Amino acid sequence: MSALKVNNLYRYFGPLQAVNGVTFEIPHGSVCGFVGANGAGKTTTMRILATLDYPTLGHAEVCGINVMHHPSEVRRLIGWMPDHFGNYDNMTVLEYLDFYARALGYKGKERRQRIEEVMEFTDLIPLAERFSNKLSKGMTQRLGLGRALLHDPQVLIMDEPAAGLDPKARVELKHLIRVLAKEGKTIFISSHILSELGEMCDSLLFINNGRIVHHGDSESLKRGSDTYGGVLYDVQVDGDAQAVSDWCILQANVEFMEARKHGGRIRIDTQDPTKAADVLARMVKDGLRIVEYHREQRNLEDAFIDILGRVNSGQEAIATPPPLPTVADQNLLS
């Protein structure tokens, strides 16, 4: 059974199709990054999973429990951390956590113990008596994480937790997420900073215009081909760098992309490693003194842009959305 399972999920706000047939599964104990531009449908999907919104059509499950039919059960399994949340006036950090612990049903010694554990984990003990609305953004995020962890949820849903954080706070947050991942929690996290997600996540989900356009691990994305199926290689030669570009002009499936100090970047029109080996062999045969020849890893931003390009050029098949359902939403939208 998956920790999160979303099947053909739609959420319409009047004419706006915020989520448009999203389907994915995230296994237990994995960390999945959710990537997309602003308005792509990330937050709406996450809010539906967190039982804070309802789908127009389709199903969403957390640990096998339907979010729409059994929201209370789902809430016990998830910890939700939104991108922005407010704090209270006249309430200290300790009282803030104490309130949520009470609201989650903890009593007496167990409550105190749980608050202490969470404060220790998020390093909030020195801030216990500080008013919660006087904290910095980084401290507030730690407090939010502490609150989300109070009931020791199996699944953490984090919407842009690193937004607006300074580099130090970002590193601290990343460390906390890594520790949680090691503890076996399923983490579903959205962010704009793809490099960070790449480091933390076992898999990445790309969403665009309310549709999932890619689901895979970050390493395969870095290794993957570009929009037209090509792969970039870095070629360094001993001698005249111009020779590489001259050689490429004469080749059918090789394109010179960019000159570098001792060679350049070339693009080979295939993902087949044996063809790449053939290219190298031909270079050597034609007298190029190759000192370095390696496949370049793309960064995730490039991969994301490539995938979007593929979608836009129609190479990526995406199901057409059904006609607008009549499930109350036509005129009854919040």
Next chain:
Amino acid sequence: MQILSDFSDHIPPMLVKELRQGLRAKAFVIQFLLFQSLMLIFLLSASSGADAEGAGTFISGVIFFIFGITAIFLQPMRGTTALSAEITGNTMEMIVLTRLNSTRIVLGKWFSIVSQTALVLVTIIPYMILRYFFGGMNIVGEMVMLLMIFFTSAVLSALMVGLSARANRFMRLVPIAIIVLLATSIPRIIFGGGGISSFASFFSMQDPAAYGVLAAYVLLGGYFAWCALNQGIAAIAPTAENHSTIPRLVALVMFALAVIFSFTSWATPLSSPIFLCLIGGPAILVALTEPSLLLPPICAPFLKRGVPGRIASVFLYPGWPAGVFFTALLIFIGVVTVVLSITAPQPEDQSVVFLSLLGSLLLPALLATFFTKIETKRFSVFILFLLATGLITILAATFLNIWHEEKILWALIWNPSIFLPLIEEYGSESEKILNAVIIVDAVILAGLLIRAGQAFRSYQPIIAEAELSLNAPHE
């Protein structure tokens, strides 16, 4: 960690939080200190006077005035942003995800304000004991009055907390206006006419009528508070929760009590319709303005009960379409009750007033069915139309006073509130006016029923999905 005592485990979490915040809030601290300071100053200045009994009456007046302002004006005002602050501050969703349901959240907020008012009430006791030694004190009467002020404060706080879920500030002005209106009448009640002594003697419980008045006040006040709090509960609850059916059933029970009252010897041709209106009014207002957001989990409990469940769903589903049918049911019961219970001929002008008020609620609801773009804004749209139709009536009545042209009012009879100035000015034509108001109300109600029927048809896919989930094997 020691500060977290286990005693508070027995208190609802929301109340603990609200009391922690509320007792530290500057608004409460300043108000509390000011209250105590004023009481001391007035007590000392009064005690230095020569006439002990006069001083006693004066102290009573001061106590009631200051407590009245605190309890009826300042304390309820603290609920103005009770729920909206949580919604706009993005903290409501965090609370919703805990085990606290919307009922516990709203009740916690309300009870916190009431507790703080109770704290102020308790601090009055030493002053009341001192006042006793000045003589001429009607102990029972004054205590009952203090408790009535406290109860009124609790009802008004419920109104403020309940309506504070409305994000629109303009909408929150409605209860504020009610409270300001009540607060301005406090000095007149205490220091004008017979003063508090006349009220205290009535509430000294010597007169059996006082029991009846008190019982009716508590019953209606409690009902209004429940209606208001339930508005707040429904506003913050997840869409998949039904917070309409039980309030409608409660309204039906209360309406049934009013019907029973109408057939007792205490009922008069005036009191019976007033009771029916006071109970039916809030229920109709809520039912006609509910957003129509129906989801399969809400339909399921009705569908499980077969044909009776399906029939009940027509009146009890959340949302204005079922609210219209529920309203029609209340109107039917009310009219039948009035016709059967009142044997003496009902003055026509009274009937016009009641029907005009009823129509004033129905017309904005009908207009809202055409002009509401976003369901959650239906209440605001309704209030806007209510104010607009009221304004038209006021303007028309003003022109009538200047030009004395009856035709102006007759041209506006599509707006049922116009019958109020019409019956006042042309009481001699009461039968004609009564017939007109009946026709106008009937047309508006028919229009609402047609619109509700159309809206009900859009529920079919949702009901079908709920039936499917009922028949499907359990997950």
